[in-house]
Every structure is written in C-alpha cells, then in structure tokens.
C-alpha cells in the first residue's frame with residue numbers, strides 16, 4: 017500500500033480524478049454520477065439534520081434502515097432476513113467489505129476473487145494477511161470458465177468474493193455459475209462474500225439474482241450492498257451487510273472499531289429511498305441504459321472495440337484498434353489526446369496478470385447526456 021519512499025499509494029480512481037481536474041478533462045474514470053439522486057432521498061436527509069438527528073446512531077444501524085433493507089430483500093428477491101440480527105449498516109460497501117474480510121480471514125487463508133477485481137478486495141486481503149487467488153474473466157463476455165473455477169477452489173479457500181454485476185466489466189454472472197460457486201463453497205467449506213452494489217443497474221431485460229437466493233447459499237453467504245449507486249449518493253457512504261446472526265456478530269466485532277457507527281441523518285434518507293416504488297427502480301435502469309448507448313456509440317465511432325455491458329456503470333473498450341497496446345499509457349495520454357479520462361483495466365489486476373488485459377480501458381457512463389455527448393465528440397479526435 018506504500019511506495020518505496022513511504023508515501024501512501026493513491027488508488028487509481030483518486031489518481032484519475034485528480035488528472036481530470038488538473039487537465040480540465042471530462043472525468044469518465046471514477047464511477048460516480050454527476051447528477052442528483054431522488055428528491056425524496058435528499059430532502060429526507062436535510063429534514064433529518066434540521067430535526068436534530070446528528071448524534072451517534074446505534075452501532076448496527078438505525079432500526080428504520082435495517083427494517084427497510086430487510087423489506088427491500090423481501091420485495092425484490094423474496095429473501096426473508098431478520099433486521100435485528102441479520103443486517104448491519106456500514107460506511108458504504110467499502111467498510112462492509114473490509115469488516116467482512118478482516119473478520120473472516122485468518123493469516124494464510126486463501127481468498128478467491130474474479131479478475132479483474134475491484135481494487136479494494138486485493139488491498140484488504142493483504143491487510144488480513146490472506147493469500148489472494150483469482151479466476152480470470154476473459155473478453156469479450158467476461159464470464160468465468162467453470163473448469164478454471166473448479167480448479168481454483170480448494171480446502172484452503174476461506175472466502176469466495178463474487179461481484180455481480182461486475183466492476184469493471186459490467187458482466188452479470190449467470191445462474192449456472194452462481195450455482196457452481198455455491199456447490200464449490202459447500203464442498204470446500206468456504207464462505208461467499210457477494211458485492212451487489214450494482215444490483216439495480218441492469219439493462220436489456222437482464223435481472224439480478226442474488227447468490228443468497230440459491231438453495232443452500234444463504235447460510236454461508238455475506239451479502240453486501242450500498243445506497244451509493246442506487247440513489248446517486250456515493251458521498252454519503254451508507255452500505256450494509258446481510259448474513260446469518262453469527263456471521264453478522266463476527267463482522268460487528270470488527271466494524272465497531274473501524275468506524276463505530278455511520279452517518280445518522282443519511283440512514284433514514286436511504287431507508288426512504290429503499291421504499292420508493294418500483295417505477296423509480298425501472299427509471300433508474302432505463303436512464304442509465306440510454307447513457308450507456310450514447311457512450312457506446314461514441315466509443316465505436318472513435319474506433320474502439322467495445323463489449324456492450326448488460327449492467328453497471330462502465331464500458332470496457334479496447335484501444336488496440338487505435339494503435340495502443342498499453343491501457344495505462346493510453347489513459348495517461350488521453351487527457352492530451354481528447355480531453356477525457358478513463359481507467360486502465362490493468363489497475364484491477366494482480367501485478368502478474370496486468371499484461372492479460374493490456375489494451376483494455378474502462379469508461380464510466382453514469383454522467384449527464386450532454387457530458388457524454390461532449391466526450392464522444394472529443395473522442396472522435398482519436399480516429
């Protein structure tokens with residue numbers, strides 16, 4: 017986590033957002049919306065602050081939010097969870113992941129992720145002294161090969177970290193893959209951590225299957241999500257964990273010393289969001305599908321090969337047809353070439369695998385249409 021001279025290494029997202037700011041480029045690097053969330057949610061937070069909900073809330077989260085999370089799982093997925101013992105509110109999905117990994121991984125345990133992977137997984141596996149193993153996802157569809165998966169899970173595997181919809185590729189794991197993950201976890205007595213922060217961002221009729229809904233899965237699955245992507249409130253950092261009561265207890269034991277408690281006024285506001293009608297969730301996805309299509313058109317016109325994602329915030333584009341083999345070098349040059357910032361897929365890899373994803377880069381489309389139009393115009397300079 018430190019450079020040779022002892023300075024903290026910045027994450028690729030912070031680095032690329034700083035590059036966008038310093039060069040005045042359009043930031044399609046870091047995944048955050050540049051438009052507000054629903055007024056029901058933002059007004060609720062302001063009301064909570066005005067009404068004095070500004071002190072430490074309960075450590076497991078305010079009851080109104082834990083109940084709304086349980087109700088959300090029932091409404092969308094038919095899952096029954098006890099809001100008192102099986103739900104924990106955290107500082108975003110980020111803390112949920114850190115607390116879960118630190119609570120459940122002993123030094124030397126193997127933790128399997130799919131690769132490319134969200135950068136935090138690798139960092140926290142390292143903090144827990146775990147051993148990070150991966151199954152590579154390959155373009156164009158980024159679906160895991162089942163034989164690779166069978167070979168990767170062993171009796172040494174403590175956790176399998178699943179992320180569907182997937183960051184950075186937008187891949188959605190199919191039911192057969194999720195079923196195989198559950199079978200392998202059962203056979204090797206591993207736990208499943210599932211990062212579902214993009215659960216409501218599915219396009220073209222794609223639907224979300226939480227792995228906890230599969231037979232035999234719930235008892236060994238730690239489900240993680242967040243209000244950030246669903247309500248355009250990535251800066252509020254309200255996330256959650258859902259798991260059996262003993263697993264939640266183990267995770268609370270760590271969480272209480274990471275942040276103790278989280279943003280009191282934001283908790284009832286996110287609860288209000290979770291209670292919004294189905295139409296809100298449909299509009300959220302159809303709006304993002306339009307943004308995806310606009311940016312996809314711009315990237316294709318500029319000469320990139322792209323895989324159209326069925327979910328999430330991001331499009332993976334191959335810069336090789338434009339003559340660039342190294343995505344990192346391409347992303348560093350892109351502000352000057354086109355006034356746009358993107359993130360190389362190699363930043364989501366173990367050092368030994370970065371070459372596998374050489375010319376692939378990630379563009380975020382969770383931006384206003386006029387911003388995506390402007391970016392597309394500027395990217396046309398590349399062709």
Ligand code: PMP
Pocket residue numbers: 047107108109110111134179182183211213241242243244250253254255
């Ligand atoms: N997991 C994935 C896959 C993500 O993309 C993100 C957000 N960038 C997070 C976790 C972190 O979520 P939060 O902002 O709620 O901490």
Ligand code: GLN
Pocket residue numbers: 027029030045046047048183
């Ligand atoms: N999840 C967002 C992304 O992947 C932001 C992550 C971050 O800034 N840590 O771009």
